[in-house]
Amino acid sequence: MARPWRRVDTPADFANTPLPMKEIFITETRARLRTWLALGYVLFIVYASLSPFSGWQEQGLDFAEVLGSPLRLTYTAFDATINLLSYLPVGLLIGLALRARLNATASVIISLGLGIALSASMEYLQMYLPSRISSNTDLLTNSLGTLIGALLAVSITSWPWLFSRLLHWRSRLFHHGKEMDFGLALLVLWMFGQINPSLPMLGNVFISEVARQPFAVPAPAPFDPWESGAVTLNLLMLGTLLLTLLRVPRNVTTALLVVLSTVALAKFVTAAMLLKSWALLLWINGEAMVGMLLGMLLLIAVMWLPRAAAITLGALAAVGHFIIANFVSDQNSPAAAASIYHWHYGHLLNYNGLAQTITLAFPLLLLWHLWRIKKV
Template sequence: MSASLHAKPRSLLRRYLAAGYAVFIVYASLSPFVGWQEQGLEFWAVLVSPLGLTYSTFDALSNLLAYFPFGLLLALTYRANFGRKPSVLWATLTALALSVAMEYLQMYLPMRTSSNADILANGIGALGGALLAVSVVQRAWFVRVTQWRIGLFRQGPGVDFGLALATLWMFAQINPSLPMLGNVFITEPAYRMFAAVPEEPFNLWESLAVALNLLMLGALLLTLLRERRHVVVGLALVLGVVALAKFIAAALLLKSWALLLWLNGEAMLGIVVGVLLIAGAAWLPRSRLVWAAALGALSYVVLANWVLDSGTPSAAMRLYQWRYGHLRNYNGLSHTVSLVFPLLLAGYLWWARTSYQHKDGK
């Protein structure tokens, strides 16, 4: 009983994650948001058409898996205020409503195809995620993990948003066609195995971008953790998860010769420099830490947008062994997140600055 009472105020994190995932779905469903036009289709005809006309195994599976986490996050969010069955019902209906809206809007995009099979797969995926959520939320290990998280991070408004930002940062780094913590797309012509191409010079600007990217994460963790000494374990855990996820994604999606291209020299040097910068920032008072992090975020934005040529999401498509259009959307989404993250971090740091000033005034 006490565990659930302590966990309830922290449920804002679930809401942030569910809202963020909904934005991801909208981006992936409607990207690149151009070419809108009336195509003479009736949505009711799409809904009642035979499933065999619009069905493909890959599309059904990908849509099911895409909505599984969404249903899980929605059910966890609803579970804070409702019982098991209402949480599953509302999570499934919410996901279905978003799916129907996306399929309806896709009728106006010539590059997209509306499908009732997609809606069915989305609903099944969301239902599966919701059922999993309500089955684990009362388990002892889930309660312990929740209590551990609450004890590890500071209390107060805004902390859950900061944790959601850290999750967003991790999502942007998993893309295997980007170097570790980098933002410059790897392209096939520059790295084709056995090809006689001139070796590119070592780019210190890319290393600096990696260092600043890591500094942003480290500064964010320093503002969130109760004890700053825990930032070492936090960084090691986050980087380990990112590296493992990146390797798995590369093994599943990239051509065999491109499996480890994301481990380049610029990224390794940048990680070392970034760790040193975080070690120095850990000695700063919280108020000055916020300004240091803001400066790092601003510098990263300048580097990513005006110094480095990040290329386009389609530049790395030939690295993939898959030929599905979903990958281009994924590349574009991860690249957009990596560019938007510093702006969101700056907003959070502004809130944190005023919060610290208020505490100091007391």
């Protein structure tokens, strides 16, 4: 007997046709996922550039004067590197999306133009934020990062052997269709939000430094069942998302372990780079461990349910997580988590704020994804 989640794909998926036909189908639609990823990263740039989106006021600045002013003498190599690396994915992702439709030269030119327009728009709007500084040097380094990314995209697409392997791998593992492309982009978004080391594993409550006294052992924090429940529901949401994406449901356990291992490794690396030494492993706490264990047990049970029932439970998990994260659990602010970092640049608050925004928005985006695929 076939497993409840193992279903026959729609004709658009070309599940029963030879591999060359699959590759033709993917070639015609492969830009969709890249477009979602590019759009998502552009929204990240907007958030990081204009956060906290408050205090807007006219400061008597003229954008033409900003562009024509001498390059900032106080501009450091660190600032230039951060800006360049921040906009490199803009050129890369837009270039990859355009390369599926246009030739190499057009892809680079349009990608660069869009990157410059994005950066110029952010610098213009920052003139109305007292907490931000509009700079022509930022525009220059952002544009350079976009150009490097666009050239890298053209180089990558010139390696047909790499793309054929990636397309073959995706065809074997994942369903096709616009709903699935959005789901894969949603998976990338979830992973991006979770690598923040000031968030517990699969958690949503920011870690902050407890008050200390010399030679005094801090009292252990009480176990928070709501935080553990949020971790359980987060794992169920992730598992449900993977169930909707994978062709073979029994692969969800392996896929889940790969995703969680990747996130854990990224958390450890970012913690080693950004956190104080004593806070290196604070993202592994008792609530997270109990929540993940309970979530894995529940997910195994969900895998044996009919497709409609599993989607419904995934939607309920998303609603429950949204309620706990917004109305029940006591959350520290992104600024409170800054005390455990040894890195004190202003980008840090944007990084934490973005992680919080993704944590709060993911359940709603997942609900939309589940509603769309339920009609397929």
